[in-house]
């Protein structure tokens with residue numbers, strides 16, 4: 001173990017604050033079931049909110065589709081009106097041409113005696129001429145009437161086009177409004193789904209806790225702290241109020257690795273239980289000095305914390321401890337070496353380790369289920385980190 005200089009900061013008030021803030025209230029299995037029931041209620045509420053939003057989304061979708069169909073219909077009607085207008089304009093052109101030719105013919109008949117004569121001569125008699133004349137003028141009148149009618153039709157079609165364009169515009173606006181509403185409802189549905197998912201996670205965790213306490217033989221109204229001996233952890237407390245981290249988790253030590261962290265601190269510093277739990281080991285030896293291990297239960301999983309090179313201990317095996325409770329005093333320096341003949345330390349520090357499972361950690365050079373304590377203690381970032 002490295003010998004490291006350290007600076008001791010005495011933030012006693014801060015330390016006390018930490019100890020007090022992680023007090024755990026007594027809880028019974030019945031309370032957990034009640035909490036589960038209320039979670040399930042809010043899960044169902046979220047789910048029905050999501051279903052309602054989905055139904056509304058379907059309605060809006062249908063309205064958008066019908067608006068789109070109406071827009072398409074209006075567009076087609078506009079095209080049809082335009083085609084009819086073109087057709088009528090063409091007919092007017094034709095009739096105009098016919099009328100012009102007839103009028104021209106009549107003009108010719110009136111202005112040139114020869115032509116009139118020719119025409120008269122072509123006629124069997126004067127009555128025939130009069131008849132011919134009247135036919136020609138009637139035909140031109142007829143054409144004029146037709147043109148007037150066609151012009152009227154074009155006017156009507158143009159008016160229809162304007163109405164249809166207005167309708168198309170209104171439908172487009174309606175469609176945009178519906179699309180905006182759809183996005184809003186979609187967001188509501190997503191929020192409801194997210195709510196449901198987060199509540200579902202809490203339900204799963206709650207059920208896991210209930211199963212755990214039931215497996216430990218807890219009855220409905222028994223304080224779960226009493227029936228398991230290990231209270232659920234709702235927060236983690238640093239094992240030391242202040243330290244200088246002198247080794248990182250998993251650090252190589254020649255042919256072995258160090259699956260713990262070393263926290264340099266003066267001998268005799270109070271060492272605290274990192275969470276509520278039960279002491280599962282108090283031993284002493286020539287490598288490690290006094291060692292204490294505590295079992296914890298946190299969010300459905302068992303954990304063990306290990307404290308090594310202690311100068312002295314405050315707790316005994318199978319004792320229940322509270323988060324932040326002083327379980328002993330740190331060693332690792334000359335006083336502890338003198339007391340236990342600890343050959344595995346070279347300077348004052350706390351060797352601290354965390355593992356999953358309910359069994360005591362066997363060896364710091366075996367990884368087993370140990371993990372980097374930074375997971376629960378953000379200040380243990382690596383060598384040189386301080387608290």
Ligand SMILES: [Zn+2]
Pocket residue numbers: 001258260261262350351352
């Ligand atoms: Zn160590």
